[in-house]
Amino acid sequence: MRNGIWNPYVAGALVGLLAIVSVVATTRVLGRAQYLGASTTFVRVAGLVERQVVPRHAAANEYFTKTKIKIDWQMMFIAGIFIGSLVSSLMGGTFRIESVPPIWRERFGGGVGTRAMGAFFGGMIAIFGARLAGGCPSGHGLSGVMQLAGSGLVAMACFMAGGLLTARMVYGRQGRGR
């Protein structure tokens, strides 16, 4: 195990323990279990932004009402991911500034604008799909599958199917065999 990088099995198993500890601790202390998840926060951030810019429109939105736009456990969880990753990468010496990732560069060149467009629209489609499916690889893939939820298993299988197919189409030609 190199300094700053852990075996994925070890890091993954610790995430499994974290999921258990989080559910048990929040159940006991807060009276309501918090399972790991991420994608709802993007809805809440969109709602918070719209509240500032177009408050009447945001207040009338059914989805925002249903999702309850507020700073909650999950939003702080996401903020925590930022802090934890920053600390870990600085401590382990793996922090590195990157504006275009290598696989992307191989296929689309080193332009920051192209990468920005791709990432932006990819992100839009991804979150739209995640909200439609009711979760992302954290909420469905980890928490859902751990509970053997029908929704989690179906969603995760489709995340992968869509991802494998699209990755092959987008990066495949130059990607294979390297």
Place this chain on the structure above:
Amino acid sequence: MELGFGLATGIVFGFLLQRGQVLRFEKQVGFLLLRDLTIIKFMLSAIVVGMVGLHLCRDLGIISFSLKGTVIGAQVIGGLLFGSGWAVLGFCPGTSVGAVAEGRWHAIWGILGMIAGAAVYAEVYPAMKKTILTWGNYGKVTFADVLHVNHWLLVAVFSAVILGILFLFERSGR
């Protein structure tokens, strides 16, 4: 209190994602191209540990499950859409934030896109509610409910299958 728990859990999660190299575009797209299996090794080992532990805690009466409703149309269509966006962005919602923190700042474009996409979804939600979100609605069910078998049997089968897959991964050397 709730916020403190969220922050603390996130810090540990972010630390582990970063140490496991799961936050890298190269690892996520590398998996989708089946060239590098790091993220799936990470996920599957998290799932085995969490699955056994959560079922145990539930049987002991310490916790209750929190299931998301199974709507086949929504999970299939939404899942495929998510997957295609994920392949282009190269990060999922949780990892995008951690990727920025470890210097891969291009994930910011994805975060902005996801906030915009969430706003779009909020606009069309009423239409989704009437259509896709009603297609194949089974409610909050587990696989054990659907198959009418004891959940420990499924936990054992799933764990065995996952361990088998991981064994094959190791033999493939990716």
